[in-house]
Amino acid sequence: MTINLHKFLFILIIFLMNNHVKVDCFAKAKTPPNIIVMMADDLGWNDVSFHGSNQIPTPNIDALAYNGVILKNHYVLPICTPSRSAFFTGRYPIRDGMQGYPLKAGEPRGIPLSTKLLPQHLKSLGYSTNLVGKWHLGYYKDNFTPARRGFDTFYGYYNGYITYFNHTITESNRTGYDFRRDTPRKLEPLKKSDPLKYATDVFTDEAVEIITKHNKSQPLYLQISHLAPHASDAVETLETRDINSVNKEFGYIRDSKRRKFAGMMKALDESVGSVTEALSKNGLMKNSIIIFMADNGAQTIGFLENHGSNYPFRGLKFTLFEGGVHGVACVYSPLINKTGRVINDMMHITDWLPTLYKQAGGVIKNLGTIDGINQWSIIKNGKRNDITRQGRKSVLINIDEKQQQVGAIRGKWKLIKGEKNALDGYYRENISDVGFNDSEYVAKVLNSTVNLVIKKIAKSSINEKQILNLRQESQITCKPLDKVSSNCSNLCLFNIVNDPCETTDVSAEYPGVISNIENYISYYQSVLMNQTNAPVQPESFPEHFHGVWMPWLDNNVWK
Ligand SMILES: *[C@@H]1O[C@H](CO)[C@@H](O)[C@H](O)[C@H]1NC(C)=O
Ligand SMILES: *[C@@H]1O[C@H](CO)[C@@H](O)[C@H](O)[C@H]1NC(C)=O
Ligand SMILES: *[C@@H]1O[C@H](CO)[C@@H](O)[C@H](O)[C@H]1NC(C)=O
Numbered sequence: 001m002t003i004n005l006h007k008f009l010f011i012l013i014i015f016l017m018n019n020h021v022k023v024d025c026f027a028k029a030k031t032p033p034n035i036i037v038m039m040a041d042d043l044g045w046n047d048v049s050f051h052g053s054n055q056i057p058t059p060n061i062d063a064l065a066y067n068g069v070i071l072k073n074h075y076v077l078p079i080c081t082p083s084r085s086a087f088f089t090g091r092y093p094i095r096d097g098m099q100g101y102p103l104k105a106g107e108p109r110g111i112p113l114s115t116k117l118l119p120q121h122l123k124s125l126g127y128s129t130n131l132v133g134k135w136h137l138g139y140y141k142d143n144f145t146p147a148r149r150g151f152d153t154f155y156g157y158y159n160g161y162i163t164y165f166n167h168t169i170t171e172s173n174r175t176g177y178d179f180r181r182d183t184p185r186k187l188e189p190l191k192k193s194d195p196l197k198y199a200t201d202v203f204t205d206e207a208v209e210i211i212t213k214h215n216k217s218q219p220l221y222l223q224i225s226h227l228a229p230h231a232s233d234a235v236e237t238l239e240t241r242d243i244n245s246v247n248k249e250f251g252y253i254r255d256s257k258r259r260k261f262a263g264m265m266k267a268l269d270e271s272v273g274s275v276t277e278a279l280s281k282n283g284l285m286k287n288s289i290i291i292f293m294a295d296n297g298a299q300t301i302g303f304l305e306n307h308g309s310n311y312p313f314r315g316l317k318f319t320l321f322e323g324g325v326h327g328v329a330c331v332y333s334p335l336i337n338k339t340g341r342v343i344n345d346m347m348h349i350t351d352w353l354p355t356l357y358k359q360a361g362g363v364i365k366n367l368g369t370i371d372g373i374n375q376w377s378i379i380k381n382g383k384r385n386d387i388t389r390q391g392r393k394s395v396l397i398n399i400d401e402k403q404q405q406v407g408a409i410r411g412k413w414k415l416i417k418g419e420k421n422a423l424d425g426y427y428r429e430n431i432s433d434v435g436f437n438d439s440e441y442v443a444k445v446l447n448s449t450v451n452l453v454i455k456k457i458a459k460s461s462i463n464e465k466q467i468l469n470l471r472q473e474s475q476i477t478c479k480p481l482d483k484v485s486s487n488c489s490n491l492c493l494f495n496i497v498n499d500p501c502e503t504t505d506v507s508a509e510y511p512g513v514i515s516n517i518e519n520y521i522s523y524y525q526s527v528l529m530n531q532t533n534a535p536v537q538p539e540s541f542p543e544h545f546h547g548v549w550m551p552w553l554d555n556n557v558w559k
């Protein structure tokens with residue numbers, strides 16, 4: 001009986017499609033979801049408490065993770081401009097010349113205008129598109145700025161970072177203001193007389209405002225690209241809302257810089273709570289996909305060091321080691337069928353473009369040449385049941401043809417070449433610097449704004465046992481990193497399933513694996529566009545624009 005009914009429906013659908021009858025009931029059944037992306041800057045693996053640390057609590061982020069799905073093997077690029085380029089284009093940055101050193105203030109380049117970005121794709125599907133916070137993908141001409149590349153609104157900064165209160169950036173010995181409100185028609189810096197509030201709070205307020213004013217007849221795309229927990233100046237400035245209360249609350253952390261880092265994380269975590277609460281209050285939550293992720297690992301040592309922690313991974317930002325490219329990520333959505341899961345399947349930051357575009361109602365083949373794959377069925381059901389895809393087996397980590405630095409993963413094997421940086425530099429949690437035990441931790445998560453909001457709308461919500469199990473499952477366990485001896489300035493091969501902390505180079509034992517990965521990489525070498533990094537142009541300096549970093553070529557305002 002049922003088989004016959006199915007057959008009948010199938011034939012009916014084919015008939016309707018062949019006859020170009022608009023199947024309206026199908027179209028209406030699925031309103032495109034609201035998509036909220038929260039991206040943290042230079043956040044390390046061990047800086048969220050859902051990976052097991054009892055030092056800095058992130059109960060709101062963790063509640064999203066536990067009530068949704070945890071992406072345990074989410075890969076990103078090792079630095080911000082390439083990583084954000086990959087996110088917005090769905091393409092490895094080598095295809096667009098974006099694989100090199102991050103954009104400097106006053107550097108005349110950006111993602112080629114011929115490459116369409118996620119907000120442009122979503123806009124064509126009827127979305128309202130909004131970016132709050134960091135851009136860092138080029139602004140030398142007006143047409144390279146976010147509000148000219150698919151965002152209806154942009155409220156934030158063009159460069160790599162700003163100071164948390166002054167909203168300035170100093171590069172090439174020039175300090176300029178970098179904070180603006182742009183729309184496609186009007187690119188305009190905010191007046192410096194605007195109250196200079198703590199950046200994380202300013203972005204949160206704007207995000208809440210966008211959510212509150214949103215007209216629900218349109219689907220919403222809102223990306224909050226946080227400054228936190230990035231350091232805000234070359235001289236290692238870690239700025240908190242209020243250092244006295246931070247010192248009081250996190251007094252158990254003896255390293256004063258790590259304590260400041262904890263203060264930056266607290267504000268970031270509260271932001272996640274406020275944004276989620278606003279979505280719920282305004283009735284947007286039930287049809288939303290909320291993603292939280294890091295752009296790359298923490299800069300634990302060196303230029304713009306932030307005292308984040310990639311523990312137990314080896315390496316840091318700028319490196320091909322896991323500490324640089326194995327990023328924090330989770331998704332919460334009432335549209336996820338089976339929640340409370342740790343997903344071990346490999347994901348890459350390029351996967352978001354097709355994944356989200358498809359959920360928004362788009363047809364993936366219209367996206368042209370991309371490297372991302374649609375991962376929704378894994379996120380939704382934990383199954384690779386998408387007809388055309390087998391899941392992700394390989395990742396090109398990056399090719400930097402100038403630094404002669406190359407890395408790729410195929411299955412359990414990871415090959416890296418030319419990784420001169422031998423610093424581990426991770427902040428290793430001191431066992432006596434913890435702030436809470438497991439039962440206190442669970443109470444924090446259960447009582448977090450995010451968990452209380454989700455409890456109201458979800459049929460079921462997490463309990464203590466589930467929290468502790470998921471937390472256990474999302475941790476990476478390694479041999480002690482102190483034994484690391486391999487020097488990868490030539491080449492290293494790691495089995496990252498057995499040795500996720502990359503302590504043991506096994507290249508001598510598996511020449512066949514090396515040539516297999518080299519073959520894989522050589523395809524990408526053949527499509528690589530040389531990196532477009534260029535010298536900073538003095539014409540860009542803020543002294544030419546009333547102290548503001550501005551587009552300096554083809555600029556129609558403020559000259
Ligand atoms: C912010 O501006 C004030 C006043 O010019 C200055 O004293 C302070 O050092 C600046 N802070 C940062 C982090 O640059
Ligand atoms: C910046 O200025 C300092 C002294 O004021 C100087 O030593 C340094 O070389 C300058 N750096 C650049 C990039 O111009
Ligand atoms: C929302 O948008 C729809 C369609 O454009 C419009 O008809 C409606 O008036 C808008 N509602 C508000 C409150 O602006």
Ligand SMILES: *[C@@H]1O[C@H](CO)[C@@H](O)[C@H](O)[C@H]1NC(C)=O
Pocket residue numbers: 337338
């Ligand atoms: C989840 O998937 C299962 C199996 O496909 C199905 O029976 C169930 O109805 C789904 N639940 C929801 C909430 O979609």
Ligand SMILES: *[C@@H]1O[C@H](CO)[C@@H](O)[C@H](O)[C@H]1NC(C)=O
Pocket residue numbers: 422487488489
């Ligand atoms: C790694 O080897 C290279 C060349 O053999 C050498 O120059 C470099 O100092 C070594 N690095 C470390 C951290 O030992």
Ligand SMILES: *[C@@H]1O[C@H](CO)[C@@H](O)[C@H](O)[C@H]1NC(C)=O
Pocket residue numbers: 430431432
């Ligand atoms: C951890 O704390 C103990 C106790 O204060 C101290 O003796 C030790 O040096 C610390 N270890 C590290 C690695 O900071």
Ligand SMILES: *[C@@H]1O[C@H](CO)[C@@H](O)[C@H](O)[C@H]1NC(C)=O
Pocket residue numbers: 437438439440
């Ligand atoms: C956790 O800490 C609280 C407060 O200090 C204490 O009451 C409780 O017994 C501790 N729980 C465990 C399991 O150690």
Ligand SMILES: *[C@@H]1O[C@H](CO)[C@@H](O)[C@H](O)[C@H]1NC(C)=O
Pocket residue numbers: 443444447
């Ligand atoms: C829950 O959080 C609120 C404030 O967010 C606090 O006042 C209350 O004491 C907390 N309750 C528990 C049981 O921790």
Ligand SMILES: *[C@@H]1O[C@H](CO)[C@@H](O)[C@H](O)[C@H]1NC(C)=O
Pocket residue numbers: 401402530
């Ligand atoms: C790209 O860069 C390589 C060196 O990294 C150089 O040999 C080659 O000529 C460059 N190609 C183009 C088209 O500029």
